[in-house]
Amino acid sequence: MAWRDSRASRRRLLLFTSCIVVGIAALVAVGSFGRALENAIEQQAKALLGADLSIGSRVRFTPEHEAFLSSLGGEQAREITFSSMIVFPRSGGTRLIQLRSLEGGFPYYGAIEADPPEAEAQFRSGSGVLVEESLLLQFGAVVGDEVRIGSLTTRVVGALRKVPGETVAFATIAPRVYLRLSELASTGLLREGSLARYRVLFRMPEGVNVTELVAEHQERLDALRLSVATVAQRQEDLGQAMRNLYQFLNLVGFVALLLGGVGIASAIQVHVKQKIPTVAVLRCLGCSVWEAFAIYVVQGVALGGLGVLVGAIAGLGIQHALPRVVADFVPFDVAMTVSWGAVVEAAAVGFGICLGFTLLPLMAIRRVAPLEVLRVAFEPRRRLDRFQWGTIVLLGLSVVAFALAHTRRWQDGLGFAGGLMLAFGVLALVSRGVIAAARRVRLPGWPFVIRQGWASVHRPNNRTLLLVVSLGLGTFLLLTLQWTQTTLLRQLISGQEGNRANAILFDIQPDQREGVAALVRENGMKVLDEAPIVTMRLKSIRGRPVEEILADTDGKAPGWALRREFRTTTSETLRESEKLTAGTWIPRVEPGVEPVPMSLEEGIAKELGVGLGDEVVWDVQGVPVRTTVTSLREVDWRRVQPNFFVVFPAGPMDDAPAFHVLVTRVESAEESARLQRAVVDRYPNVSAVDITLVLRTLDQILGKIAFAIRFMAMFTVATGLLVLVAAVLSGRWQRVRESILLRVLGASRRQVLRILLVEYAVLGLLAAVTGVALALAGSAALAVWVFQVAFAPPLAPAVWAILGVTGLTVATGLIASRGVATHPPLEILRSEG
Amino acid sequence: MRGTEGQVILAAEHLTKTYRSGERSLDVLRDVSFSLPSGETLAIVGPSGSGKTTLLGLCAGLDAPTQGTVRLAGEDLGGMDEDGRARVRNLHVGFVFQSFQLIPTLTAIENVMVPLELRGERGIEPEASRLLREVGLGERLGHYPAQLSGGEQQRVAIARAFINRPKLLFADEPTGNLDTETGRKVVESLFRMNEAMGTALVLVTHDLELARRAGRLIRLRGGLLVEDSGSGHGGRMGTS
Incomplete structure (x- = not known):
């Protein structure tokens, strides 16, 4: 049946x-x-790390480190990574890179993929460097071209395509360049205090349980401030990310x-x-x-x-x-x-x-x-x-x-389900409101076709609720995505307008400070800010050694904050991006005063659980320095300028090993390239970050993320359109009957089509406007509560969404209603029987 | 109200309608001719399949004949496309159908206003309410068709048929879906308003009692006009 x-x-x-x-x-x-x-x-677990175990440090390995590392056994490879500049002499291009100097058999599992395939062997033999493929494309460079890194002039032996366990997306911020470790000295780039990451990569003999090995040495690893990565950890982290x-x-x-x-x-x-x-x-x-x-x-x-x-x-x-x-x-x-x-x-x-x-x-x-x-x-x-x-x-x-x-987390699950039901509920509520409003607003004095089309919003058997929910949801998803992406980018770009800084020179040695500043001015730019940077680590807080706090499982301070290397500065004044929120700002103290007064950024103070008057002892490259928190600051991290967790008064740190950063503003890509060339030519160890380039890269990354989300959101949009087609077709018999009757009563084909057009335009418009309104509320909520940025959405996407959704609804509606207006009026008599 | 009485409002000449299906063809109407003066009433009767509905459709300009011509209110429908015929219908014709044919998504008063609204006329609500009051539905203006009984729906259809002050009204089995008492009331309304407005009426019906109320009767059989009481001899007419 x-x-x-x-x-x-x-x-x-x-x-x-x-x-x-x-x-x-x-x-x-x-x-x-x-x-x-x-x-x-x-299946590819080991290739995700490329090794059985990786041990890293932010400071050069000391003899104590070396002794410990040797005691672990296994085959060992070494890698030192830091940011630097590369110069392509043929084109004159310069670019910040992530220089990785490697020695040993790493990766033991998986392989570095390069073009040509023999390039990996060539770089290992010291014949040249492997350069990220995208970087070669950017400067029109090819294999065999000469490049300069610091004082080293060498050749590109291959285009780097893939490194085990690394994604392409985030390598675009600072492209990777592989150099044989023994060549690193000839670059002259690695100096005392340089911001580098040192890694030892192990291949363990069969039968060694790396997880147990790490657990056995955890205390020692903490004491030596060494970070560890194992295959199991990587697998878990990556598994979670995936x-x-x-x-x-x-x-x-x-x-x-x-x-x-x-x-x-x-x-x-x-x-x-x-x-x-x-x-x-x-x-x-x-x-x-x-x-x-x-x-x-x-x-x-x-x-x-x-x-x-x-x-x-x-x-x-x-x-x-x-x-x-x-x-x-x-x-x-x-x-x-x-x-x-x-x-x-x-x-x-x-x-x-x-x-x-x-x-x-x-x-x-x-x-x-x-x-x-x-x-x-x-x-x-x-x-x-x-x-x-x-x-x-x-x-x-x-x-x-x-x-x-x-x-x-169950909270996320409930949040998603609640959010989804809320979105459906709001859309349904809005459409009910619209139906009720349409019933009251009769548009007296308007032409019949418009009133008839408008009235279809509220009349019996209307499809308003269904279409507003389905098309509105699609509009809401896509537009929220678009606005959130734009808001994030705008927030980043907003700092670039006017006379704000947009280029940073760093790794400037104390003896180069005057020279670099003069060079900047020679090139017609202003030095907007400069600061010395002294790197240090936490040694103890309120008399408790950091190792003890780390070992305390009940401790609230996160490990990253306790283990990290702090880049601190000295300053007599507060920066534009800083605001004193507690305590007293002390501009200068005489050298030798102990404890040294110190200003902490309020966020890190909260993480570490320290407040005004607390004593903190720092390890300044081997020398303990006793300090007291005398003030707390709020810092606007979004500003392109040197910002710091820890600021000392001028005086006590003047003799500590430091490098400098300098901030300026470049007006164009050409000006930026000119400055970078000039600096790298005279001071090869100094690196330059062009914020406009970083922003462009971030834009690309956000674009890639947005593409993945949009791809999935398109399923919702496609469903919305199918629902629209189904809704139109399900009401088709009624439309045909009405159309025939109107034709019998004297309506022209054009009038019938115009009624349909107005109906779909009104429904599409309502759905789009509701979707836009929800997207506005959703993006504003995301901007204010999640990303904590100002929300000023551009109007163009909303206009496009309204035009697009309305146009699409009208087109789909009219296509699905094809033939409705051309049924012969005689059918009215045939249906009578 | 009968100013145009005596003029021919509808003239059908040698109407033939043939339907083709592949090699086969079927003549549903064969060489039918008649004319109707303004203000007159005409009933078309005949057994099922005799061509009544086809004749009504051709006369009302709902379909085009295979041969022959129809002149309605002085206009030759044969030379017009469908939109042209729609214009003529809108200006000169009213319809009442067996199954009412109201637009289900419009209220009673909105249904009544449709013909004039299609012309772009404004301020017609008072006239529509007046007509609805006249057919006894003054309290049901805002009701949707499905909220009305069959008799009420048909009375809305009658009010709609008269809103454009038509010269000619076509009624196709107007009481076919109604009980006797309701049908009687509806017919009363129909004839009363027809009389008052001086409209000519073409009525298709099986109901001979109703047909007899018309001033003239034509009978069809097998697509042929076999009797026309108004032709003066009551015999076979218009066949060649």
């Missing part, structure tokens, strides 16, 4: 099924891809599925309404309530099953596109295997959600009385019965369960 009954509406029902296909495809693709990620991490990525993609896909579910529910509601006379006849003929209900449940289940099947097949196809979407964030190769477990899981979720949304309107079938043969109810009964409420509660719980299963 279910099969026979569907005969007349099969094509239409199949179209409704397409609403959930996209959501299921998204879940299947992401689910299967997620398993592939997990497998890849499992899980976050996968779960995020999954949640976005789930939004599309829910939206599709809403589309299905709405379509089934229309289907049920059309089937009421049939059900009433069946009831008259003796069919029981549950038998009648079962006929349509079977149809719903068949539809859901078909949707799931098609969605799963489509999802397997989409899975192949995902590695490209997230390629820049995944530091390993992902084999494209199909995880049938994940496919089944996603399909089951999709089917369950689809079934829930199908049952909700189908339950109305149970209440069709035989009497309806004689008179069909004007509107479906609005009051829900306990079964419908039960289904709604089940659906709500499913959303919460899915969110909890796909987020790390």
